[in-house]
Amino acid sequence: MGNGLELMELRHLRYFVTIAEEQNFxxxxxxxxxxxxxxxxxxxxxxxxxxxxxxEPDGRGIxxxxxxxxxxxxxxxxxxxxxAAVDEAKGVAEGRLGTVVIGFETGSTFMGAxxxxxxxxxxxxxxxxxxxxxxxxxEQWTALRQxxxxxxxxxxxxxxxxxxxxxxxxERLGLLLAREHRLxxxxxxxxxxxxxxxxLLQPRQLFPRLHADIITAARAQGVTLHVTAEVNDLEAxxxxxxxxxxxxxxxxxxxxxxxxTPAVWRPVEDLxxxxxxFVTWPAADANAPVVRALIESAREVRPLPFVCRAL
Numbered sequence: 001m002g003n004g005l006e007l008m009e010l011r012h013l014r015y016f017v018t019i020a021e022e023q024n025f026x027x028x029x030x031x032x033x034x035x036x037x038x039x040x041x042x043x044x045x046x047x048x049x050x051x052x053x054x055x056e057p058d059g060r061g062i063x064x065x066x067x068x069x070x071x072x073x074x075x076x077x078x079x080x081x082x083x084a085a086v087d088e089a090k091g092v093a094e095g096r097l098g099t100v101v102i103g104f105e106t107g108s109t110f111m112g113a114x115x116x117x118x119x120x121x122x123x124x125x126x127x128x129x130x131x132x133x134x135x136x137x138x139e140q141w142t143a144l145r146q147x148x149x150x151x152x153x154x155x156x157x158x159x160x161x162x163x164x165x166x167x168x169x170x171e172r173l174g175l176l177l178a179r180e181h182r183l184x185x186x187x188x189x190x191x192x193x194x195x196x197x198x199x200l201l202q203p204r205q206l207f208p209r210l211h212a213d214i215i216t217a218a219r220a221q222g223v224t225l226h227v228t229a230e231v232n233d234l235e236a237x238x239x240x241x242x243x244x245x246x247x248x249x250x251x252x253x254x255x256x257x258x259x260x261t262p263a264v265w266r267p268v269e270d271l272x273x274x275x276x277x278f279v280t281w282p283a284a285d286a287n288a289p290v291v292r293a294l295i296e297s298a299r300e301v302r303p304l305p306f307v308c309r310a311l
Contacts, residue, residue: 010079010082012042012046013075013078013079014032014079015028015032015034015039015042015043016043016046016054016071016072016075017072017075017076017079018031018032019039019043019055019062020064020068020072023058023061023062023063023064024060024061024062025039025040025043025062043055050071052065052067052068052071053065053067053068054067054068054071055068099128099129099130099131100121100125100128100129100130100131100150100151100290100294101131101132101133101148101149101150101151102118102130102131102132102133102149102150102151102152102153102294103133103134103135103139103140103143103144103149103151103152103153103154104132104133104134104135104152104153104154105134105135105136105137105140105153105154105155105206105277113168113169113277113298113301113302114153114168114277116301117153117168117279117294117297117298117301118130118132118297119301120297120298120300120301121293121294121297124293124296124297125290125293128290128293133149135149136154136205136206137152137154137155137156137158137278137280138156140152140153140154140280141158141160141163141280144163144280144281144282145160145162145163145282147282150281150285150290150291150294151279151280151281151291151294152278152279152280152281153168153277153278153279153280154277154278154280155207155209155210155275155276155277155278156209156278157276157278157280158280161283162282162283162284163280163281163282163283164280164281164282164283164286165278165279165280165281166278166279166295166298166299166302167276167277167278167302168276168277168278168279168298168301168302169253169275169276169277169302170274170275170276171251171252171253171274171275171276172251172252172267172273172274172275173210173214173249173250173251173252173268173271173273173274173275174249174250174251174252174254174265174266174267174268174271175189175194175247175248175249175265175266175267175268175271176238176241176247176248176249176250176254176263176264176265176266177241177247177248177263177264177266178241178242178243178244178262178263178264179262179263179264180244180262181244181247183247183266184264184266186266188269189266189267189268189269190221190268190269190270191217191218191221191223191268191270191271192221192222192223194218194223194225194247195223195224195225195226196226197226197246197247198226198228198245198246198247199225199226199227199228199246199247199248199249200227200228200229200230200231200237200240200241200245200246200247200248201214201227201229201230201231201248201249202230202231202232202234202237203230203231203232204230206232210273210275213273214249214271214273217270217271217272217273221270228246229246238263241263242262242263243262249271250265251275252265252267279294279295279298281294281295
């Protein structure tokens with residue numbers, strides 16, 4: 001005789017619970033779409049294996065013994081746990097459950113398409129957990145290759161064929177300055193007008209190419225920009241500009257949303273730089289349900305014509 005676990009299978013539990021509910025072997029066999037004789041034999045084997053009687057006659061049917069009632073209660077719990085585990089596993093495989101980690105570049109949540117992307121993804125997969133982790137584009141690429149994040153959102157596109165990307169936004173780089181600044185009423189602003197201005201920028205390590213592009217564009221016009229500080233927090237940067245402490249370079253998206261604040265955005269005639277934001281994912285994961293849901297969400301909210309590589 002075994003210990004009650006060696007030969008028992010989930011189907012035995014399902015058979016037993018059905019018989020307990022029907023209190024009749026014939027009706028249980030019909031409900032289970034099996035023959036009555038094999039069903040009775042399997043329940044007898046189950047009783048022998050456990051060493052207890054689970055059923056006793058009751059008129060034309062059967063009823064549970066005290067041991068059978070206890071076993072039925074536990075069996076129902078086991079089956080419910082197994083069903084929940086199966087459903088959870090299927091949900092993760094189908095992209096309905098689990099947790100998605102999105103790496104994002106500092107500042108991209110303030111405005112732009114990331115919040116819209118997250119909202120669209122939430123509509124598609126309401127039961128999937130979502131975690132946002134701040135990291136630079138370069139850090140995102142490493143994390144994507146290592147599998148520690150699912151999706152990246154940043155200012156740069158990777159050149160690695162193992163990573164696919166989609167451009168979400170593109171805008172002109174311009175000047176943000178206090179509304180009362182001497183240049184705010186100028187019809188035209190050129191880089192030479194900034195030669196004696198204090199300039200704040202976001203950290204070079206986060207936006208190395210943007211830093212290089214701005215400095216190169218200024219030098220091409222014979223201008224040396226006076227960068228007084230690098231400010232990591234975008235809200236702090238906006239506050240310092242708004243009080244007139246310095247000027248900064250930001251994208252055209254700031255032309256309208258900040259019109260009610262003391263800061264204004266202005267184009268710079270000889271500054272031909274565009275800013276873009278990209279979503280990035282491992283090319284090999286493109287058909288994984290949860291990644292596919294993220295890609296479709298990105299397509300839904302992006303204002304640009306669809307441009308995608310290595311799908």
